[in-house]
Amino acid sequence: MTLQLAQLTVSHRRSHFTLGPITAEFSPGITGIVGVNGAGKSTLFNTIVGTLRPSSGRVMHRDTNIGYLPQNxxxxxxxxxxxxxTFSAWLHMLKDPQERITDLITRLGLEEHATKRTSQLSGGMQRRLGIAQALVHDPAILLLDEPTAGLDPVQRIAVRTTIEEELGNKTVLLSTHLVEDIRHLASQLLVLDQGQVVFNGSVDELESTARDTHLGATPLEVALNQLYTGSGKVAP
Structure with a gap:
């Protein structure tokens, strides 16, 4: 399932923030939506799922059922x-969803927690539950907004492994500002800076632009630092 953005623009009058215009196409696989806090990642996701209305441009896809894991x-x-x-399945009007629910609980490693209250779950398990509820109706397009934010290193690895193993056949947009998540999960990147696209391409293409004149422990960190500081920008 392909997701397309055609000259998409979202303007917030109160904050004087504008996202876009963005023209991009996302195919099956995991694309990282990257940017520092306030770059426009959550605004982009909220527009795609329909909780924000674009100021201009369009979001185009054939499947109206999009899975969504919000940041919080x-x-x-x-x-x-x-x-x-069960409630998520009811919202999506699924008939006889218990087999699907049991399958998700097993696939996402929630078997021991199926009867626990959500207040008893660790941060990592809550994220897994969030991914499960986003997948309950088997969407072809999935948006994950900062899925590893606030997790400890062990929890982050577990959630990344879940995403990598379970979601590779879907069109997945994963927003993050964590370089290790990008490197482990995404093959394609769309980098936002102050609402503007400063890079749209593969991880390898971005790393190839890294120069030793900028700070960073890895080529990817160096290349992102170049973009964020406004030096060596790569055309989208």
Whole structure:
């Protein structure tokens, strides 16, 4: 499933922030949406899923069912893992969803936690539950907004492994500002800086622009630092 953005622009009058215009096409696989805090990543996601209306331009895709993990998912504290997934399935009007729910619980390593209340889950398990609820209706397009934010190193590795193993056949947009997530998960990148696209291409292409005149422990860190400081910008 391909997702296309055609001259997409979103303007916030109060904050004087403008995202875009963005023209891009996303195919099956994992694309990293990268940028520092405030670059426009969450604004882009909210526009794609329809909670924000674009000021101009279009979002185009054939599948109206998009899976979405927001940056800070909030679950009812007294609901169990299975309760949350059952409710998500009901929202998507799925018939007889329990087999699907059981499969997701198993695939995402939530078997021991299926009857626990969400308030009893660790941060890593809450993220896994968030991914499961985004997948319950088997969407072809999936948006993950900072899926490893706030997790410790062990939890981040576990969530990254889950994403890599379970989502490679879908069109996945994964927003992050963590370089290690990019390197392990994404093959393509769209880099935002102050609402503007400063790079759209492969990880290898971006790394090839790195110069030893900028700070960074890896070629990817160096290349991103070049973009963020406005030096050596790569045309989208």
């Amino acid at each position: 998912p909030i679950f009812p504290k007294n609901a169990t893992v299975r309760d949350v997934l």
